Amino acid sequence: EPEVTQTPSHQVTQMGQEVILRCVPISNHLYFYWYRQILGQKVEFLVSFYNNEISEKSEIFDDQFSVERPDGSNFTLKIRSTKLEDSAMYFCASSGPSGGFRGDTQYFGPGTRLTVL
Amino acid sequence: AQSVTQLDSQVPVFEEAPVELRCNYSSSVSVYLFWYVQYPNQGLQLLLKYLSGSTLVKGINGFEAEFNKSQTSFHLRKPSVHISDTAEYFCAGKWGGGSQGNLIFGKGTKLSVKP
Numbered sequence: 001e002p003e004v005t006q007t008p009s010h011q012v013t014q015m016g017q018e019v020i021l022r023c024v025p026i027s028n029h030l031y032f033y034w035y036r037q038i039l040g041q042k043v044e045f046l047v048s049f050y051n052n053e054i055s056e057k058s059e060i061f062d063d064q065f066s067v068e069r070p071d072g073s074n075f076t077l078k079i080r081s082t083k084l085e086d087s088a089m090y091f092c093a094s095s096g097p098s099g100g101f102r103g104d105t106q107y108f109g110p111g112t113r114l115t116v117l
Numbered sequence: 118a119q120s121v122t123q124l125d126s127q128v129p130v131f132e133e134a135p136v137e138l139r140c141n142y143s144s145s146v147s148v149y150l151f152w153y154v155q156y157p158n159q160g161l162q163l164l165l166k167y168l169s170g171s172t173l174v175k176g177i178n179g180f181e182a183e184f185n186k187s188q189t190s191f192h193l194r195k196p197s198v199h200i201s202d203t204a205e206y207f208c209a210g211k212w213g214g215g216s217q218g219n220l221i222f223g224k225g226t227k228l229s230v231k232p
Contacts, residue, residue: 004160006160033219035220041224042222042223042224042225043161043207043209043220043222043225044222045219045220045221048219056218056219058219091160091161093161105151105163105166106163107160107163108153108160108161108162109160110158110159111160
């Protein structure tokens with residue numbers, strides 16, 4: 001069964017450094033998402049991406065964050081200058097092989113645990 | 118703002134006992150509801166979803182949930198749990214128009230099945 005993959009599984013970085021989290025969505029999906037979960041808190045939406053542009057973003061997704069689909073398979077989340085409070089599990093998801101329907105299932109990857117020291 | 122509440126952070130239960138994981142949501146207007154499960158070191162996997170129609174939704178692994186509009190609840194149930202059901206369960210909702218929309222999650226409930 002096709003699945004969403006994410007690399008690395010765990011990333012440790014120093015405060016102020018840039019990090020790039022990578023995701024490979026399911027190949028025929030067109031909608032891509034990033035969520036995060038700070039330890040002990042809810043999974044929170046960050047951003048959705050369709051047709052090479054951001055379609056929705058939350059208040060969390062400020063100028064420090066950016067997303068990109070650099071080629072036909074990868075979807076990346078960049079944090080320009082990491083802060084301690086960016087430490088969290090980051091989940092990538094994809095949905096919608098065609099058309100786009102609000103009830104489409106979002107398929108999640110296993111997550112990248114980001115630790116900012 | 119829309120929200121999803123999972124009242125129980127942890128639910129311990131013995132094997133073969135029934136279980137109910139509770140989920141309440143803020144508004145029934147244009148809502149789609151989902152239950153996801155997360156096994157250790159794995160991603161979130163869809164158990165079931167309610168879009169419209171029958172209020173009783175059956176999912177994978179013997180789970181089911183009932184959409185209750187008057188109580189704004191979408192509780193997850195299983196009549197007899199197994200050790201392998203030990204995992205974290207997330208209730209999520211999607212509201213509003215637009216072709217996709219983001220998921221709003223509850224805090225999750227850790228189900229611990231004991232022999």
